[in-house]
Amino acid sequence: MIYTKIIIAVLLSIPLICANAQEITVLDEQGQPLANAVIEISHPLLRVTESPNKELYIVDQVDKQFVPQVLAIPQFSNVSFPNSDNIRHHVYSFSKTKPFELKLYAGKPKAPLTFDKSGVVVLGCNIHDSMVGYIYIASNRVFSISNDLGKVELSLPREVVKDGQILIWHPQQKLGVENLRSMNIQEVIDNQYRVTISTNPPSPRNTFEQLFNK
Structure with missing residues (x-):
């Protein structure tokens, strides 16, 4: 694992x-x-210290849910948000740790996001309001x-x-x-x-x- x-x-x-x-x-x-x-x-x-060889983590979107619902990663990690549903999603967060927005898309976004601050990021979908996920960014290894x-x-x-x-x-x-x-x-x-x-x-x-x- x-x-x-x-x-x-x-x-x-x-x-x-x-x-x-x-x-x-x-x-x-x-x-x-x-x-x-x-x-x-x-x-x-x-x-955690920043490394040039960052492992890529995944938060998928399956059946209008974030998979996994809870992801824990080390600080400075990259996360990709592929959409495995046959409908488009609009993933975003206004958590102070990492506010971001991936506007309406299907398939795989162009580039992963780097989470360079420790803390908790709550994920949502602007189209499907019941979709909620979490990324925990650890400052320790x-x-x-x-x-x-x-x-x-x-x-x-x-x-x-x-x-x-x-x-x-x-x-x-x-x-x-x-x-x-x-x-x-x-x-x-x-x-x-x-x-x-x-x-x-x-x-x-x-x-x-x-x-x-x-």
Whole structure:
């Protein structure tokens, strides 16, 4: 998987750091597994640096949905937005992290977009208002998205455990879609590698504009 490659790259690029693979469980307030949560390990040793050899990430449009709905990428990455539907879409975002607009198109846009700021970008379609997607741009090189069982496996370098932070995000979090929650790594270890996120119930009626009260 793409995120496994990222973790491997971290270990190769920081040879002095010994890392332990740890499984973190993400739960909602009812103790149920929470999918599509992003967990990022934050520490100065793990900061992303711009590379000329950027991997291309994809957010497709299939059956009037963004696929994947949640994409996590390292800062400075390129993302392409192909349209696999037989209708045209008009993809855009007014998130402060990366405002952009891909006007009405079919097939593949001419060029990918570079996401050079860390944060969260909410995607919408100007034609199909119910289409909502998310791109999480990580400023650190160790991160992953929870699966349907709420599981995230990350390599925790021993040198960052003492003073490193875990950044936590979910699209339905009560904290707000563009905010990140931070915890000390030791807090997560003391809690048996479990993280709880307070979420709002998902609603199919939520639209791109409603997320920003527009």
